[in-house]
Amino acid sequence: MEVRARAPGKIILAGEHAVVHGSAAVAASIDLYTYVSLRFPTPADNDETLTLQLKDVSLEFSWPVARIKEAFPNSETQIPPSSCSLETLKLIASLVDEHNIPEAKIGLAAGVTAFLWLFTSIHGCKPAKAVLSSELPLGSGLGSSAAFCVALSAAILALSDSVTMDFSHQGWQVFGENELELVNKWAFEGEKIIHGKPSGIDNTVSTYGNMIKFKSGALTRLKTNMPLKMLITNTKVGRNTKALVASVSERTLRHPTAMASVFTAVDSISSEVAAIIQSPVPDDLAITEKEEKLEELMEMNQGLLQCMGVSHASIETVFRTTLKYKLSSKLTGAGGGGCVLTLLPTLLSGTVVDKVIAELETCGFQCLLAGIGGNGVEILFSGTS
Numbered sequence: 001m002e003v004r005a006r007a008p009g010k011i012i013l014a015g016e017h018a019v020v021h022g023s024a025a026v027a028a029s030i031d032l033y034t035y036v037s038l039r040f041p042t043p044a045d046n047d048e049t050l051t052l053q054l055k056d057v058s059l060e061f062s063w064p065v066a067r068i069k070e071a072f073p074n075s076e077t078q079i080p081p082s083s084c085s086l087e088t089l090k091l092i093a094s095l096v097d098e099h100n101i102p103e104a105k106i107g108l109a110a111g112v113t114a115f116l117w118l119f120t121s122i123h124g125c126k127p128a129k130a131v132l133s134s135e136l137p138l139g140s141g142l143g144s145s146a147a148f149c150v151a152l153s154a155a156i157l158a159l160s161d162s163v164t165m166d167f168s169h170q171g172w173q174v175f176g177e178n179e180l181e182l183v184n185k186w187a188f189e190g191e192k193i194i195h196g197k198p199s200g201i202d203n204t205v206s207t208y209g210n211m212i213k214f215k216s217g218a219l220t221r222l223k224t225n226m227p228l229k230m231l232i233t234n235t236k237v238g239r240n241t242k243a244l245v246a247s248v249s250e251r252t253l254r255h256p257t258a259m260a261s262v263f264t265a266v267d268s269i270s271s272e273v274a275a276i277i278q279s280p281v282p283d284d285l286a287i288t289e290k291e292e293k294l295e296e297l298m299e300m301n302q303g304l305l306q307c308m309g310v311s312h313a314s315i316e317t318v319f320r321t322t323l324k325y326k327l328s329s330k331l332t333g334a335g336g337g338g339c340v341l342t343l344l345p346t347l348l349s350g351t352v353v354d355k356v357i358a359e360l361e362t363c364g365f366q367c368l369l370a371g372i373g374g375n376g377v378e379i380l381f382s383g384t385s
């Protein structure tokens with residue numbers, strides 16, 4: 001039996017980092033996906049290994065099931081989802097270390113560790129092969145780690161006794177509410193291994209899709225009929241979400257009162273963004289007014305992200321370049337490089353869009369226009385298409 005899962009990446013319209021400290025944030029899924037296919041070998045395959053193939057980085061990790069049992073003999077399936085203890089994390093890390101990941105790609109170790117934790121927690125020590133590939137740039141603020149964890153959790157759960165699935169369904173299918181909740185909880189445990197202290201917004205928007213407001217672990221689904229077009233510029237400056245989240249926490253420890261005010265301001269910005277997006281749009285004039293308000297809020301949010309210390313020279317370059325065309329931008333995701341969002345108003349001419357993209361690309365950046373607010377995680381059983 002083989003299952004495929006796909007989970008979308010995301011953009012954060014307002015509230016990254018502050019959301020880790022209890023403020024509201026607003027996020028939307030984008031139509032770029034991480035795909036996982038998972039299958040158990042048949043007896044004829046005579047395969048006793050657990051394998052993870054990471055196509056984007058051309059690496060494959062494989063362990064004899066007996067080696068996994070030897071490494072953590074007390075492992076047992078964990079239903080409902082639970083956190084990976086420090087002791088187990090060390091045992092899994094020793095299995096990952098056996099693969100001598102090149103130093104330049106060491107960031108991948110956390111993802112491989114998350115895979116081993118998710119798989120063995122749900123299925124125990126069983127042979128299987130997972131193949132993973134993504135349309136998302138890795139470590140760029142578009143939620144690649146969350147899409148990785150959500151797609152893996154969905155595929156692993158779909159072949160488990162924890163969920164009831166319709167194996168005969170043709171094409172991509174969505175989970176029921178209870179199954180989505182389970183996928184999201186497991187994905188959050190995976191994100192914890194990769195990020196250290198995630199708020200849960202990235203795995204939640206990748207699981208449920210569309211547009212969400214997220215505050216202190218609670219999800220509100222946003223209903224909108226406002227057309228929202230964003231240019232996504234990848235500065236291609238590499239960064240690591242775990243380190244950036246930790247740096248904001250350290251700044252908060254040094255300046256608790258000032259940072260509390262910053263987080264409160266971001267909370268108000270996110271609430272206003274959510275309200276604007278949800279209010280009805282009777283005509284073009286109303287759309288233009290709403291877009292102008294969103295642009296101002298994006299600029300304010302970017303200023304506060306600068307206060308948190310997570311902007312970057314490359315992000316400032318995108319900000320200034322787009323401002324020349326009277327367009328507003330803010331970083332999205334953890335910052336420190338990665339991707340920047342620019343609101344493209346409905347009445348903006350295609351010529352201006354082409355010009356701004358051309359100028360950003362001469363700076364060495366990469367621009368993309370992704371669809372916003374599509375479905376969350378979906379699965380497909382083999383034999384259907």
Ligand SMILES: Nc1ncnc2c1ncn2[C@@H]1O[C@H](COP(=O)(O)OP(=O)(O)OP(=O)(O)O)[C@@H](O)[C@H]1O
Pocket residue numbers: 034054055056057107108109110111112132133134137138139140141142143144145146148194195202239240241242332333334335
């Ligand atoms: N397709 C993939 N193949 C292998 N590892 C992946 C893949 N996608 C994500 N990862 C894992 O996620 C890590 C990147 O996560 P990180 O949180 O730093 O960035 P991001 O999720 O893209 O950005 P943000 O958290 O700001 O949205 C990688 O180092 C790797 O461990």
Ligand SMILES: C[C@@](O)(CCO)CC(=O)[O-]
Pocket residue numbers: 012015016017018019020141143195197198199200201202241245332333334
């Ligand atoms: C920086 C952050 O706020 C968003 C990363 O996409 C981290 C998190 O919420 O887990």
Ligand SMILES: [Mg+2]
Pocket residue numbers: 143144145146195202241
């Ligand atoms: Mg991430």
